[in-house]
Amino acid sequence: MNKQVVALLTLALAPVCAYAVDGVTLINQSTVMAAGGFPYKITQPGSYKLTGNLSVPNFVSGLQIAVSNVTLDLNGFTISGAQQPFLPPFTALIEAIANVQGLAIRNGTLLGTDVTNLINLRSATGSILEELLMFDVGGGNSSDFGTAAVVRHINNPSGTITVTCPAMVAESLAFIFGEIKITSTACTLSSVSGTIL
Amino acid sequence: MLSRWISISLAITTVCGLTNRALADVVTFDGLITQSTSDGTGPAANNTSLNNINDGDKYSVTIDFLGSISSTGPHPISLVAMSFNDASAGASETSFSSASVTVSADGSLFDISILGCLSTGSGCTLGNELDANFSIPVVGLNAHGVSAAAIPGLVPSMDLLEDDGVTDIQGSVTGYDYVGSVAPTPEPSELVPVSAAIVAIVWSQFRRRKKEKHTYE
Numbered sequence: 001m002n003k004q005v006v007a008l009l010t011l012a013l014a015p016v017c018a019y020a021v022d023g024v025t026l027i028n029q030s031t032v033m034a035a036g037g038f039p040y041k042i043t044q045p046g047s048y049k050l051t052g053n054l055s056v057p058n059f060v061s062g063l064q065i066a067v068s069n070v071t072l073d074l075n076g077f078t079i080s081g082a083q084q085p086f087l088p089p090f091t092a093l094i095e096a097i098a099n100v101q102g103l104a105i106r107n108g109t110l111l112g113t114d115v116t117n118l119i120n121l122r123s124a125t126g127s128i129l130e131e132l133l134m135f136d137v138g139g140g141n142s143s144d145f146g147t148a149a150v151v152r153h154i155n156n157p158s159g160t161i162t163v164t165c166p167a168m169v170a171e172s173l174a175f176i177f178g179e180i181k182i183t184s185t186a187c188t189l190s191s192v193s194g195t196i197l
Numbered sequence: 198m199l200s201r202w203i204s205i206s207l208a209i210t211t212v213c214g215l216t217n218r219a220l221a222d223v224v225t226f227d228g229l230i231t232q233s234t235s236d237g238t239g240p241a242a243n244n245t246s247l248n249n250i251n252d253g254d255k256y257s258v259t260i261d262f263l264g265s266i267s268s269t270g271p272h273p274i275s276l277v278a279m280s281f282n283d284a285s286a287g288a289s290e291t292s293f294s295s296a297s298v299t300v301s302a303d304g305s306l307f308d309i310s311i312l313g314c315l316s317t318g319s320g321c322t323l324g325n326e327l328d329a330n331f332s333i334p335v336v337g338l339n340a341h342g343v344s345a346a347a348i349p350g351l352v353p354s355m356d357l358l359e360d361d362g363v364t365d366i367q368g369s370v371t372g373y374d375y376v377g378s379v380a381p382t383p384e385p386s387e388l389v390p391v392s393a394a395i396v397a398i399v400w401s402q403f404r405r406r407k408k409e410k411h412t413y414e
Contacts, residue, residue, distance in 0.1 A: 023323070026362060029351050030328035031321075033310035034297035036271060051358065051365075052328065055350050057301075080350050 024073075027063075028052035038062055041097075045069035050077040050108065058083040062093040065124075068100040074108020074132075084116045092117035096124040096146070103127040112136035118159065121146035134159055140175070147182075163187055221277050222265045224298065225374040226311075226329060226345060227257035228355060230283065232367035239364040243317040247357075247364060249286040256283045256368055258327065258355070260296055260313070265377055267339060269307070272298045279313050281327060281357055290357065292316045293327070306332040308348055309373070315359065324362025329355045331370035338375065345373040 024047045032040045032054065039061040042048060045068060054077070056062040062079050063072070072094070084091040093110050095117075096103065103124050109132070110118040116136050121127050124146035134141060134156035141159035145151055149163050154172040162178035163169060165187040169177065174194040179187045189196060233250045234240050241247035250256075258281050262274040279293035294316040301308040311329040318325030330351045337343030347354045353367035 024362075025322050026324055026326075026358070027322075028328050028356070029330045029348075030310050030312040030356075031326070033271065033299035033301075034273070034312035037299070037301075051324075051362070052330075052353070052356060053351050055348065078350065 023047060024049050026051045027054070029054055039064045039091075041066055042070055042072075043067055047071045047073070049073040050075045050079075053077045054079045056081045056084070056093055059085075059091055061091040061095050064095055064097045065100060065103060066096075066098050069102040070100075071104040071106075073106060076108055078109040078111055080111040080113075081116055081118075082113050084112065084118075085114075090117065090120070092120035092143075094118070095120040096122070099123050099125070101125045105129050105132070107131045109133040109135070112141045114139040116141045117143070118156075119143040119145065121149070124149075129154060132156075220378040221261050221263050222378065223374075223376040224260045224262075224266070224311075225257055225376075226309075226331065226355075226370050226372060227255065228345075228369040228371045230254040230256055230366065230368045231353060232365065234364065234366075238366070239360070241364040242360050243364075244288075244290055244292070244359060246286070246288040247290065247359065247366060249288050250283050250366060251286060254283045254285050256281065256355075258282075258311075258313075258329065260298070260311070262296065265339075266298055266300065266375075269300045269302050272300070274298055279327075290315070290327075290359070295321075300338065302335075303332060303348075305335055307335050307338055308332050309345075318359065318361045324358045324360070327355070327357045329370060331373070333373050337373060339377060341374050341376070343373040343375075345370045 026049055027040065028051045032038060038056050041064045043066050048070065054062060056079065062081065079093045081093045084093060094105060103121065112118055114137060118134050118141050122144040125148050127146055127149045129145055129149060130152045132154050136158060143159060144162045147164040149167045151169040152171050156174040158175050160176040160178055161174045162180060164180040164182060166185040167187045169192055170190045172192050177189060177192060177194050177196045230250055230252055232238065233252050234248050235251060239248060260279045261277040263277060264275060266272050274296055276293065276296045279296050281290040292315050293313045296313040299310040309331055313327040314321035315325040330348050331345045331354045332348050333343050333345050354370040355368040357366040
């Protein structure tokens, strides 16, 4: 009888325990600094969400993604940089640092100071990027969304966005869209505004 | 004879227990609440006193830790106690299990970044933490009554997340205070062995005198 009660209680409480942890790792300036500062390296697949703005210092990257299957929700917050230049050491506010797949980055603002690499996913395949505002204070900015990316609702009026075909870009604005064609498969750009190279 | 040795041993244990404690420093910062549960976050479940907090309340956070902070860099401190207090609301949070303070140079300022991890909920970075980011003058790092300011672009300056992120209390940071080398208040759990040792010493002395009294009689 007692065993039956314990079993029933276990079954009843199991869903509660499961719902208690939704597994979203929260990131903010304090958690980054407590983890040793920038770059903040994501080495486990899963869901990550900002709970505050991030301010990235000179010549270091902001968030480095080293593993596949990562969803990064900027949650309406801003990652701002100082000096993440196009030239070496080639840092960026968000970058993939391995040949990864299945990244999703959405819902926030990336703000560079001067000739800034905002997002560098050159080594990534099959990413989704959406609902992103991308700006720089001056000098322009650059981002590479890698191969086979699906991109929508990006607003980057003074910067360059590069994709490697195949890729789908829709309802987005950039100063320049750059297409890299390695195979015969073309990129699809639909309802975009900007110079296409 | 045996009881005398026991007495000596217990006395040494007691003295060591009381003197082997490192001195603690205390960091305090305060400000005004800018977001409370009345703004739609929460309601707080793990700590229902947080539901009494209102926008505009003055709050303070105190971090009591072993060692000291006197330079830039990360400081994964050894926490003695940490508390968030809103006196006007009768609200407090003391369930902090660890904390980290990072000091970064920022021109004539130091940027202070603090993370306090709560022992409640599903985990620190799963929305059970107190975050603070603010700047102070370089000369104020180990000083009293220092004015603190928000770091441009990093708001809120104070963010208390509870209930796996469901409850989100936010505030400004306007004041900072550092008190060095304060003898920490012993935890109740630390007082138990010390008290037991004192009782044992008194008891053994009492037994010895009683025995001596019987011998003379």
